Amino acid sequence: MDDGQIPSSSQSPWLPFESRRRARDEKREAVLRTAVALFLEQGYHGATLNEVARRLNITKPALYNYFRGKDEILYECWSIGNELVDDCIAETSVSTGSGLSKLRKLIVRYAELMTEDYGKSLVRFDLRDLSEDNRKIVQTAKRRIDRAFRDYIAQGVEDGSVKPCDAKLAAFAIAGSLNWIGHWFQPGGEMTGRAVAEEFAIRLTEGIATTATRKTAQKAAVPAAEKADKPPRNGNAPREDESEHHTRAAARAAGQSKRARGRLR
Amino acid sequence: MDDGQIPSSSQSPWLPFESRRRARDEKREAVLRTAVALFLEQGYHGATLNEVARRLNITKPALYNYFRGKDEILYECWSIGNELVDDCIAETSVSTGSGLSKLRKLIVRYAELMTEDYGKSLVRFDLRDLSEDNRKIVQTAKRRIDRAFRDYIAQGVEDGSVKPCDAKLAAFAIAGSLNWIGHWFQPGGEMTGRAVAEEFAIRLTEGIATTATRKTAQKAAVPAAEKADKPPRNGNAPREDESEHHTRAAARAAGQSKRARGRLR
């Protein structure tokens, strides 16, 4: 079935027996990358710290140099995902355009996140496995995400780009579809994450949008704004907006001083 | 915090110390009712068999008279939920009407299921906690459910009641919204399960429907069928169709002879 000799998978900073002198934070992140993948693969309870360590060519106790325990690793995985979502929200909220326009942008970004490991961790991990404190943080953040969807919808209703509807339920419906992506999507399938995201942005808004979605027929019903809403559905353009996907996440990658960092001796 | 003396919760056939002479199957089901509630409340791994037993006024080993082990209990919970879904599908598939009409019916039924314990078990439990064999059964059944959604959509596209679209993605989007209900809904909130279900049936189909949804304007575009599609949105009528929610489930309640029944000595 399985025996030793990991094929030096992905890229572990601990090459079997050579120079293991990388920066601390790089190792920390490597642990998280491995952990989130394993947690998704086997489930939090099915995955063992021994296996996480094994995949990194180290042993379990070494992990405790970087984390207080298993549940903290889980929390940190979730936390990274949350920072990515925050970036999505921040990006979309500063963008100009109607409520519908912002909603669509958020859907695309969020959907694509759900096709990646850290995004999935937001919806596949069980809050009850976290410590009391961390659980509260997560719950608060979840409400923030929900609020973003709801706000854009309400905003759209006001500016006329979205049909009048119950913002709360509409947000649940949309977020549900998107979150579910994290359960079924796996890379290597017929569609790329980006493609799924764009398709969902259309599908999930065409029910509540006042304007026609597909291409023509911008029937002149929108009172204000609605500028660069959507370049009319280019098949596979080289994503024009790779500018800076990481606002807060980039900060974390560089600075990274806050947040517990392993056993405090 | 908590101490002994369970307040004889719900209705346990094992009243603390009196007549415990119920039929075997009734006890079996009582175990499942308690187990599914506890699993949802604390998560499968967080819940212990000791606690399940405690809530039933018995002790852990007694459970092994009815089930082979914890994972079998999990499977049986899931299995009941699956039978309920099968009923939904069976009901809707024999109903007359357009593809859209069937789709809406299925959505309503399925959504309401997601507000109940056994329905939630379909989407909140982790397949990886099941035995190899049972996991295969579940996966097969899941595909069947997905197929039902997809078929109705495809059917609707053909008969003109649904706009042309990718049936697979549309089904994922709809099922995602519905499955997510099982994660956020809890009874006692502002809306009843039924209300949520009806609202979702509208919301999730108005994007892909060719006919106007709300009330008037049946613009004459549907080529065939489309009979008793929907009584125009009665606020809280006493659900006209309580006829027989349980086809297969009813059979199980009465006959119930198949399926492993505890330790075979």
Add this chain to the structure above:
DNA sequence: ACTATTTATTACCCGTGGGTAATATACGGG
């Protein structure tokens, strides 16, 4: 009433895996 069968209880086992203590090795600075 006596016995066979079912169903429950008490007492126990033990594998698993998170977590820790003691210790060794590598690294960087004076």
Add this chain to the structure above:
DNA sequence: CCCGTATATTACCCACGGGTAATAAATAGT
């Protein structure tokens, strides 16, 4: 070159909870 610190390893602990064996209590049949 030596020492302090950071980082890793080996060896271990032990709580938890699923599962079992032995046994007792209840039930049904004749």
